[in-house]
Amino acid sequence: MMRRRKTQGHTPHxxxxxxxxxxxxxSVRFNTVDGVVHAVNSISFDLYRGETLGVVGESGSxxxxxxxxxxxxxxxxxxxxTSGSAILRSGDxxxxxxxxxxxxxxxxxxxxxxxxxxxxxxxxxPLISVGKQIREIIERHNIARGSAAKRRSVxxxxxxxxxxxxxxxxxxxxEFSGGMRQRVMIAIAIACNPELVIADEPTTxxxxxxxxxxxxxxxxxxxxxxxxxxxxxxxxxxxxGIADRVMVMYGGTAVETGTAETVYRHPxxxxxxxxxxxxxxxxxxxxxxxxxxxxxxxVYSALRQCPFAPRCPWSFDLCTQQRPPLFALDGNAVSDSxxxxxxxxxxEHNTRRTEGAV
Amino acid sequence: xxxxxxxxxxxxxxxxxVQKGLLVNRTVGYVxxxxxVSFGIPRGETLGLVGESGxxxxxxxxxxxxxxEPTEGSVRIGETDVTRLNYRDLRSxxxxxxxIFQDSYSSLNPRHTVEYIxxxxxxxxxxxxxxxxxxxxxxxxxxxxxxxxxxxxxxxEFSGGQRQRIGIARALVLNPELIxxxxxxxxxxxxxxxxxxxxxxxxxxxxxxxYLFIAHDLSMVRHISHRIAVMYLGKIMEIASYDxxxxxxxxxxxxxxxxxxxxxxxxxxxxxxxIILEGDLPSPVQPPTGxxxxxxxxxxxxxxxxxxxxxxxxxxxxxxxxxxIDDRVVGPRITASRxxxxxxxxxxxxxxxxxxxxxxxxxxxxxxxxxxx
Numbered sequence: 202m203m204r205r206r207k208t209q210g211h212t213p214h215x216x217x218x219x220x221x222x223x224x225x226x227x228s229v230r231f232n233t234v235d236g237v238v239h240a241v242n243s244i245s246f247d248l249y250r251g252e253t254l255g256v257v258g259e260s261g262s263x264x265x266x267x268x269x270x271x272x273x274x275x276x277x278x279x280x281x282x283t284s285g286s287a288i289l290r291s292g293d294x295x296x297x298x299x300x301x302x303x304x305x306x307x308x309x310x311x312x313x314x315x316x317x318x319x320x321x322x323x324x325x326x327p328l329i330s331v332g333k334q335i336r337e338i339i340e341r342h343n344i345a346r347g348s349a350a351k352r353r354s355v356x357x358x359x360x361x362x363x364x365x366x367x368x369x370x371x372x373x374x375x376e377f378s379g380g381m382r383q384r385v386m387i388a389i390a391i392a393c394n395p396e397l398v399i400a401d402e403p404t405t406x407x408x409x410x411x412x413x414x415x416x417x418x419x420x421x422x423x424x425x426x427x428x429x430x431x432x433x434x435x436x437x438x439x440x441x442g443i444a445d446r447v448m449v450m451y452g453g454t455a456v457e458t459g460t461a462e463t464v465y466r467h468p469x470x471x472x473x474x475x476x477x478x479x480x481x482x483x484x485x486x487x488x489x490x491x492x493x494x495x496x497x498x499x500v501y502s503a504l505r506q507c508p509f510a511p512r513c514p515w516s517f518d519l520c521t522q523q524r525p526p527l528f529a530l531d532g533n534a535v536s537d538s539x540x541x542x543x544x545x546x547x548x549e550h551n552t553r554r555t556e557g558a559v
Numbered sequence: 560x561x562x563x564x565x566x567x568x569x570x571x572x573x574x575x576x577v578q579k580g581l582l583v584n585r586t587v588g589y590v591x592x593x594x595x596v597s598f599g600i601p602r603g604e605t606l607g608l609v610g611e612s613g614x615x616x617x618x619x620x621x622x623x624x625x626x627x628e629p630t631e632g633s634v635r636i637g638e639t640d641v642t643r644l645n646y647r648d649l650r651s652x653x654x655x656x657x658x659i660f661q662d663s664y665s666s667l668n669p670r671h672t673v674e675y676i677x678x679x680x681x682x683x684x685x686x687x688x689x690x691x692x693x694x695x696x697x698x699x700x701x702x703x704x705x706x707x708x709x710x711x712x713x714x715x716e717f718s719g720g721q722r723q724r725i726g727i728a729r730a731l732v733l734n735p736e737l738i739x740x741x742x743x744x745x746x747x748x749x750x751x752x753x754x755x756x757x758x759x760x761x762x763x764x765x766x767x768x769x770y771l772f773i774a775h776d777l778s779m780v781r782h783i784s785h786r787i788a789v790m791y792l793g794k795i796m797e798i799a800s801y802d803x804x805x806x807x808x809x810x811x812x813x814x815x816x817x818x819x820x821x822x823x824x825x826x827x828x829x830x831x832x833x834i835i836l837e838g839d840l841p842s843p844v845q846p847p848t849g850x851x852x853x854x855x856x857x858x859x860x861x862x863x864x865x866x867x868x869x870x871x872x873x874x875x876x877x878x879x880x881x882x883x884i885d886d887r888v889v890g891p892r893i894t895a896s897r898x899x900x901x902x903x904x905x906x907x908x909x910x911x912x913x914x915x916x917x918x919x920x921x922x923x924x925x926x927x928x929x930x931x932x
Contacts, residue, residue, distance in 0.1 A: 259748040378839045408611040409776050409819040410836045417835055435748060438778075438821025442828035461825035468912045477912045479753040480823050481778045483805050483904045491916050492757060493750040496718050514916055548914055 219290055220247035221396055221429055222271075227285030227299075229263075229270045232278060236501045241267040242453045243284065248397070253423065253430040255444030255461065257437055257476075261497055263453035264433050268399050271298055272310055289313065291396055312342045315390030315428075317419075319402040321382035325374040331385045332358070332370030335392055342393045357388040362418055380411035384418065391422055398423075399431045404439065416443060437480055441465055449473050452498045452508025455527070459540035469530055469542040469549055471513045507545065515546040517553060528554065564599030565769050566606075566623075566737060571596045571632035573615070573622045577844060590843050592618040594793035595632075597870075600786075602736075605763065605770040607784030607801070609777055609816065613840050615793040616773045620739045623771070624656055625649060636737055654684060657730035661742040663722035667714040673700070674710040677728045684733065699728040704758060720751035727758065731766070739771045744779055756782050778820050781805065786876070789813045792843055792851040795870065799877040805904070808897055809879045812852050818900045822907040831903030834896065850882070858889050 229241040241263045248254050258264045269275050271287050287298040289309070298309065310316070318324040326334060335354040339345055345353050351370070358366035361384040374382055383403060390398050400419065404412040420443055423430050434440050440447060440461070447464045449457040449472065457470035468474045478491030495512040507513070510520035527541040530549055547554050573593040578584040592615045600606045608616045622629040625641060634641040636656060644652055657680075660666035667676055677696045678688070686692060697707035703724040714722055723743055730738055740759065744752040760783050762768060774780045780787060781801055788798040789812060797810040808814045811834065818833035836855045841847055847854040853863040862882050870880040883889040 259750065380839055408840075410611060410815060411839065413819045413833065413835045414837075436821060437749070437823045438828070441823050441825045442821060444825070465823055465825050466910065466912060468914055471916075474912060474914045475916055476750060477823055478915045479750045481753075481782045482822070482908050482911075483778060483781055483817065483820060492754050493916075496720070 220249050221290050222248040223286075223288045223290075224271065225286050225288075227267060227270065227287065228283045229266055229275065230281050230283050231275075232281060237503075238500045239503055240280075240453055240500060241270065242504045244448075244450070244453075244455045246448055246455065246458065248429050248431065250396075250429055251423075251427050252445045253420075253432060253443050255440030255447045256431060256433045256450060257435065257440050257447060258450035259435060259497055261500065262450040264450045265401050267450075267453075268401065268431055268433055271399070272314060272316065273298070273301075273306055274316075289397070308342070311338050311389075311395070312393045313395050313397065315393070315395040315398040317383070317386050317390045317398065317400040317403045319405055321379065321386045321406075322374065325382060325385060327374055330371050330373055331377070332372075335385070335388050338389055338392045344393050353392075354388075357392055358385070360391075360422070361385070361388045362414075378411075379407055380414060383407065383415050387415075387419060387422070391426065391428070394426065395428065397429045397431070399433070401433045402435065403432075405435070412439070419443075437465075437476060449476070452504065453500060454504065454508060454524075454543060456509065456544070457540075457542045458527075459530075463540045467540075469540065469547075470509075470544050471515050471546070471548070472509045474548070475512075507543070513546075515544075515548070517546070519545045519553070519555070525554075563601070565602035565637060566600040566771070567633075567635040568599070568619075568623060569597050569633045569635075571619065571622055571634065572630045573618050573627055574630045588844050591793050591846060592843060593622060593629075594846075596790075596793070596795055597632075598788055598795065598798060600737075600769055600771065602769055603763070603767045604785040605772050605783050607780035607787040608771060608773045608790060609775065609780055609787060610790035611840055612775060613843070614790045615843070616775075616790050617741050619790070620658070620741055620771060620773055624653070624658060624739060626658075654680070654733040655735050656737040656739070657733060657735040658739045658741060659723075659726050659730050659743045661745055663714070663719060663726050663746070666726060667722060669714055672711050672713060673717075673725055676714070676725060677710070677732055680729060680733050695732065696728075699732050700725075702731065702762070703728045718751075719747050720754055723747065723755055724758065727755075727762070731762070735768070737769045737771070739773070741773050742775065743772075745775065752779060759783060776820060777816055789816065792841065792846055794851055794880065795878075796852065796881070797877075797879045798870075799879075800875070803875060803877050806901065807877070808901070809873065809877070809884045809893070810852075810881050811856050811858050811893060811896075814893075814897055814900050817904065820904075822904065824907050824910050827903060827907045827910065831906070832896070832899035833903075834900070850880070858883060858893055860889060 225245045226243045227241055228243050231238040231240055244267055256264045266275060270282055282299055285299060288295050289298055332354050335357055336350045339350045339353055355366045355370055358369060363369050363381060363384055404415050407415060432440060432443060444461045447461050448455050451472045457464060457473045464473060468477055475491055475493040479493060493512055498508045504524055507520045507525050510516040525543045525545045527543045530540045530542060545554050571593055572595055574589040574591055576586045577588045577590060579587045596619055598606060610616050621627050623634050629642055639652060674696050677699055678692050681692060696710055700707045700710060705721060705724050744755050747755060756779055763770060772780060772783055784801050786800050787804050789796045791812050797813045808817055815834035815836050822828045834857060838855055841854055849865045850863040850868050853859040868880045868882045870878045872878050884893055
């Protein structure tokens, strides 16, 4: 039907209390036979209640690994979280996800933090009916048992827009289309009323028309249930429509953060600038798209310089000598959420920087 | 389609039998993957073919090249009717029509060097290995922007974008006239997609190639296509030149596809009008009666469910298969939705980022900058 997507995120930002998730200085490495892969290099960010954070980057930029490592879903070994903390707060209670024991972690996964994976076919069990897979998580976390758990599973299927939910409860994943499987994944993610849902490219494997349905559904549920969402995507367009704030990742680092409006209209990191230029617009006449020359950086060496320097048109000698810290930008930034960019070149004033790090 | 077009596809049908039974296979129905598709491509131009997965766009391409044996219809390339060629003639004719595949992992043999992969079509044509052949491979690699010194390497040593370049070099080595690009960029990152699209349009300019370019979303297609055909469940819903299609998307399905293309501007993306289709693509074994899109169309009426709309020409080569685009009751609603959707997209074109790579940085060294613009 013809409709406008409800304007979420347009309300003036709610008074910021404490963030529900604070990630500080998170680094992840993989020790492989080919050498050490530096997948995530000290990223930090905050997520506030009811907010959607879009995490954007190319494949290999570390966006999935960093979010998976929050729930310690990366295989350890070879993976290893070498530094950092991730404080999950609710009310007065706060826990550091990185230092939780395995048992405590199992009480957080699915209960307080839901996860929607990219490929629903490989993340749903093909031998168990979809209803039972939803019911499993409800019973595991003692939300409900027996027939009450079944009723709740059917309600969840209805809530994610699956018609004839009573019968569909008994269906198996292969009987569902890609879009419907992703709806089941979402039902599992929200089954225990989590505070946070991490969605790892939930629409990448879907057609554009189905993608629009899934985005619509997740954003509706987010509004209704007051969930915070971390949405990982390689598609700047998808993120534009849903994110309140955006974090752009490159080479395992966060290169630019800020509100969606600021980052898309006033990008201040060369990589963001290039990425935005590489996306075609339907009604624009330039036939040639921006080429970002070259390929993403090798992850086999520790980061001692700006990872984007070899591909950057603005790079100068300092860029290859020292890794740029995140610089705070004034100017266009909305007052209470900072716009930061990890770049030695100040695109705002077109000058080279030497100091002013945050 | 006009008589002078280089490629002329007429009434192409590709049905696959659905069989049941353990010992004796009975045919119980047909998957109508392609059901009466007609279009033409003038020499040196690109036709973009878009639609959701399962709509039959890849099958159309494969039937055209007779990788499937078409059930019905004719395909003319130049003066030749491809559907009537016998096996031997077809084999030699194939050098004039080549294909670039979506998945460069599975379309390049991992055990062969780049040199062999690119040279193989020539070897099959009967050329002798030697310095001549090697030169030709080097020339091809240079043409697609790769280092010819890398030709002794294997596919796994390259990134996705580079592997796609190898696939392009292999398709070009026989000097074909028609290249069918079957979602060549769908598996690539955005920045790399732009590189490959730019490469393909440069090659078209230099070599005068004709492309059939298949994709599942409209945004990249626009940058390479002269004309665009929108497919749904084995049929073409709308076909028009790219600027006509984006100014005047008449068919409700085209409109919904356009409104589903994400826009990189938060304010507009969050507020623009869109058609969100309900449900999934119906099964091509039992397509809806009447118009195939009627089961998901927000404007469908009883007429749509009962009789199939024939494609009709609405001027300037714009053809559309819909009953209602100009009737008195539903027509104005379709027009209104079209205007809202197009206006949202046009808005976005005016609000870009305030920095770009062609932007003149005051202190950057100029040699680096010029290589980026």
